Amino acid sequence: MSGPAPKPGILDIPFYAPGKSAAAGVADVSKLSANENALGCSPLAKQAYIEAADALSLYPDMNASAMRAAVADAYALDPGRLIFGAGSDEIFTLACQTFLSSGDNAVQPAFGFAAWAIAVQAAGGVMKNAPERNYHVDVDALLAAVDDKTRIVFVANPANPTGSEIPYTDIERLHAALRDDILLVIDGAYSEFAGGDDYRKEFDLACSAPNVLVTKTFSKIFGLAALRIGWGYGAADVINAMERVRPPFNTTRAGQAAAIAALKDRAFILRSIDYVRTARADLAAFLKTFGLKTIPSAANFVTALFDPAAPLTASEAEAMLSRRGVLVRLLKNYGIPEGLRITVGAPADLERFCAVFAEIMGDHRARR
Ligand SMILES: Cc1ncc(COP(=O)(O)O)c(C=O)c1O
Structure with a gap:
């Protein structure tokens, strides 16, 4: 008996x-x-989530009307051009389901966010990787990878897992060189941590262009990863098509309520941004004291680069940290075996990381 064959x-x-x-x-x-x-x-947001427990038997508003109005108001966007998903992950899936047919391809920078390729392949497409330059997006390489089967180009600004930023002039140049029938997805999951206001320009581009989709999430700056709320903003025709594919009740009532409350708490948002910018610089400086290079980060993490020829590899460091209860991300499966990505976590967790890391590096030097 062989059972049903997947596509x-x-x-x-x-x-x-x-x-x-x-x-x-x-x-x-x-x-x-x-x-x-x-x-x-x-x-x-936590309070709004708790209060939502009074209505667990009710379906959510399938159009997320109140959350739609709140997001549109907070970001000065047209509410009719927003689409919501179970995290921005679902927005990538919806974009691929809507715009990719079997045999089509999408293009991403070599170290693109892993969920994009899953969405592409699930829609029957192929993901093409364009080389990066020194862990930074290379617009010319992306354009060189585009062919007549390309339907979507993905970038994240700032990027995960590198943390590097794409100057808006590069986004503009990339967009200007793409055919209008190619959707440019600009994933802004970490944009608040970057500092500038380029993300505003990306929204402006999505307002005027027929083929730009900017995605955002409540998982990072708003700290609501458990509730899975993300959204996309694009041309009316793009959103209209994607809405036909979206599962009707894909964002929960509790998630919508918490997201609306989170948008109102400006103080929390500013505190998160301030904390990350300061602690990120401290973390990078700490890593440099051990002779490690770091990729300049505009996100809420720092990626450290281990010299592959050095006695302690990134993979060994990750394993040693993990045995002592400090969990960081080895970037081997992203094609960066020399990279360790460390989230700018809570002060106590970062202190523990620093203490354990110093111990590991000290032990290692003593044994040489
Ligand atoms: C670049 C990037 N985009 C999107 C996401 C996914 O966010 P969400 O929780 O909204 O699905 C992440 C999560 O780590 C990410 O790193």
Whole structure:
């Protein structure tokens, strides 16, 4: 008996590998592996979530009307051109389901976010990787990878797992060189941590262009990763098509309520941004004291680069940290075996990371 056969290509899709959340034999871990918010979430959002428990028997508003109005107001956007998903992950899936047919391809920078390729392959497409330059997006390489079967180009600004930023002039140049029938997805999951206001310009581009989709999430700056709320903003025709594919009740009532409350807590947002910018610089400076290079980060993590020829590799460091309950992300499956990505976590977790890391590096030097 052979059972139902998955569609061609489905079994070639690699499983998504999440950041580690447990270490064998260690009860109390410091999780610096999934770029979650170091400060948790707004107390207003938590309260709204708790209050939503009174209506668990009711379906959510399938159009997310109140959340739509709140997001449109907070970001000065047209509410009719927003689409919501179970995390921005679902927005990528919807874009691929809507615009990719079997045999089409999408293009991403070589170190693109892993969920994009899953969405592409699940829709029957092929993901093409364009080389990066020194861990930064290379617009010319992306354009060189585009061919007549390309339907989507993905970039993240700032990028995960490198943390590097794409200057808006590069986004503009990329967009200007793409055919109008290619959707440019600009994933802004970490944009608040970057500092500038380029993300505003990306929204402006999505307002005027027929083929730009900017995606955002409540998982990072708002600290609501558990509730899975993400959204996209694009041309009316793009959103209209994607809405036909969206499962009707894909964002929960509690998630919508918490997201609306989170948008109102400006103080929490500013605290999160301030904390990340300061602690990110401190973390990079700490890593440099051990002779490690770091990729300049505009996100809520720092990626350290180990010299592959050095006695301690990134993979060994990750394993040693993990055995001591400090969980960071080895970037081997992203094609960066020399990279360790460390979330700018809560102060106590970062202190623990620094203490354990210093111990590991000290031990290692002593043994040489
Ligand atoms: C670049 C990037 N985009 C999107 C996401 C996914 O966000 P969400 O939780 O909204 O699905 C992540 C999560 O780590 C990410 O790193």
